Amino acid sequence: MPAPRAITLRHPDCLFMGGVWQPPVSPGFFDVLDCSTEQVVARIARAESDDAQRAVAAAREAFDRGPWPRLTPQQRAVYLERIAERMEVLNDEFARIWSLESGIVYKVAKPRLGFFISAAFRQYAAMAQTFPFMEPRKSATGHQAYCVHEPVGVVLAIVPWNGPAGLMAYKVAPALLAGCTVIIKSSPEAPCSAYLFAQACEDIGLPPGVINVVTADRDVSEELVRHPGVDKITFTGSTAAGRRISAVASERIARVTLELGGKSPALVLDDYDMETAARTIGGSFFGYLSGQVCHSLTRILVPRARQPDMVNALRKVAAGMVLGDPFDETTTAGPLASARQRASVERHCAQAVADGATLVCGGKRPAQPAKGFFFEPTVFADVDNRSVIAQEEIFGPVLCVIPYDSLEEAIAMANDSIYGLNAAVFTNDAARAIEVARQLRVGSVGHNASRTDFSIGFGGFKQSGIGREGGTEGLMAFMESKTIVVDQLAA
Numbered sequence: 001m002p003a004p005r006a007i008t009l010r011h012p013d014c015l016f017m018g019g020v021w022q023p024p025v026s027p028g029f030f031d032v033l034d035c036s037t038e039q040v041v042a043r044i045a046r047a048e049s050d051d052a053q054r055a056v057a058a059a060r061e062a063f064d065r066g067p068w069p070r071l072t073p074q075q076r077a078v079y080l081e082r083i084a085e086r087m088e089v090l091n092d093e094f095a096r097i098w099s100l101e102s103g104i105v106y107k108v109a110k111p112r113l114g115f116f117i118s119a120a121f122r123q124y125a126a127m128a129q130t131f132p133f134m135e136p137r138k139s140a141t142g143h144q145a146y147c148v149h150e151p152v153g154v155v156l157a158i159v160p161w162n163g164p165a166g167l168m169a170y171k172v173a174p175a176l177l178a179g180c181t182v183i184i185k186s187s188p189e190a191p192c193s194a195y196l197f198a199q200a201c202e203d204i205g206l207p208p209g210v211i212n213v214v215t216a217d218r219d220v221s222e223e224l225v226r227h228p229g230v231d232k233i234t235f236t237g238s239t240a241a242g243r244r245i246s247a248v249a250s251e252r253i254a255r256v257t258l259e260l261g262g263k264s265p266a267l268v269l270d271d272y273d274m275e276t277a278a279r280t281i282g283g284s285f286f287g288y289l290s291g292q293v294c295h296s297l298t299r300i301l302v303p304r305a306r307q308p309d310m311v312n313a314l315r316k317v318a319a320g321m322v323l324g325d326p327f328d329e330t331t332t333a334g335p336l337a338s339a340r341q342r343a344s345v346e347r348h349c350a351q352a353v354a355d356g357a358t359l360v361c362g363g364k365r366p367a368q369p370a371k372g373f374f375f376e377p378t379v380f381a382d383v384d385n386r387s388v389i390a391q392e393e394i395f396g397p398v399l400c401v402i403p404y405d406s407l408e409e410a411i412a413m414a415n416d417s418i419y420g421l422n423a424a425v426f427t428n429d430a431a432r433a434i435e436v437a438r439q440l441r442v443g444s445v446g447h448n449a450s451r452t453d454f455s456i457g458f459g460g461f462k463q464s465g466i467g468r469e470g471g472t473e474g475l476m477a478f479m480e481s482k483t484i485v486v487d488q489l490a491a
Helices: 047-066 073-088 091-102 105-132 164-178 192-202 217-228 240-249 274-287 302-320 339-354 406-414 430-437 471-478
Strands: 016-019 018-020 029-034 039-045 134-138 143-151 154-158 181-188 211-215 232-236 257-258 262-268 295-301 358-359 380-381 399-405 423-427 444-447 479-489
Touching: 016 192, 018 134, 029 091, 039 192, 047 154, 047 181, 047 211, 047 217, 073 091, 073 105, 073 164, 073 192, 073 302, 091 105, 091 164, 091 192, 091 471, 105 164, 143 302, 154 164, 154 217, 164 181, 164 192, 192 211, 217 240, 232 240, 240 257, 257 339, 257 444, 262 274, 262 406, 274 302, 274 339, 274 423, 295 406, 295 423, 302 358, 302 380, 302 399, 339 358, 339 399, 358 430, 399 406, 399 444, 423 430, 430 444
Parallel strands: 154 181, 154 232, 181 211, 232 257, 262 295, 262 423, 295 399, 380 399, 423 444
Antiparallel strands: 016 018, 016 211, 029 039, 134 143, 143 479, 358 380
């Protein structure tokens, strides 16, 4: 039986600020579409400038005068554990929302969300016992000293539309453990996960103003970035938007973490089976959010003589994908998130053909399903690494096969990009994989698969971002270090 298509929230017509649901100053809303049917499934309150001011005031009050930053990390960890427990109860609803708003297949979303959301809060709750928030040191003069890690302040977390719940968790959990208060600015295309999260925070009794949720368009988002009451911005999204946020934040030296775009290479070496590599790359790529993932392996570099084998294997993988309703058990690939995103993918495919790449399969909207923002799994061969389709992030189900003549050339092409987010090396020799990985200018490298790991750290080199999310570095991003030297000699 198909799942109900409407999204039910307690207060969709309000914003969550200062621990209460408040109507926006001006009545306005965003329509949230089911990207499989193009029907409205929710209407969410639209925050304007006055609402942004109220959200900052609530977060500022909670940080400057509320209890949250003054609790011990261990006391804050208790709340993080409660949030994790509540997230597990709501896991299926988060998965259903993700499928409706972004198009991910429901059976893929359910286990993945559980892995990300509750795991994030539990990981940081555990760090309350292990992270050295106050480290004793000996100063150069021999005096007793301490390196203290304190919360950066009010955090603006700007969450994207492609994976809002999981990405929100890895921003909010470390910020809360650090002692920060947070304004979550959700995307108009996919705001409902943030609302469900606000409900969970209300349910577990999080102190007022520690979490605030607004949904706004770009003009209000920029106003929040500019606001002097916001100490730190953490953003996941396009590199173009990240450049703008960085420029605006730099005017007042606001702290930023930017997790931006990618054009990640998969280097398939001469000793590896092409069909195995194609199944690993293509199956997960086409079937997980239809390629709407920043760290997707979208450039497949193969030995020139082996390109036909890879192309034929990818064609089989693409032909085996079943496009359809994300809630149908037989579906293996859902739609794109919006008409705008599909139009962007179409333009990139047309440009690839004009630039001389060989269209192997796909490249267009399917005849069926007739409704929804669907796009066929697409493979291009004979792609020039300097062409538009090989250099720009497409954010859709489009793979580029790029032939190389030597391993040195493959490494050079892999690094020839403004991006440096993720990569993979396919070889039967683990030592060789590590040797190649050390030469790649990227934040993550997987052996024989895409193996990103937020529990260790995730982020990119070059224009793929600044800073890391997850792990110890993800916690330190929400803290400032303070040196205290005491007027007594160290023992």
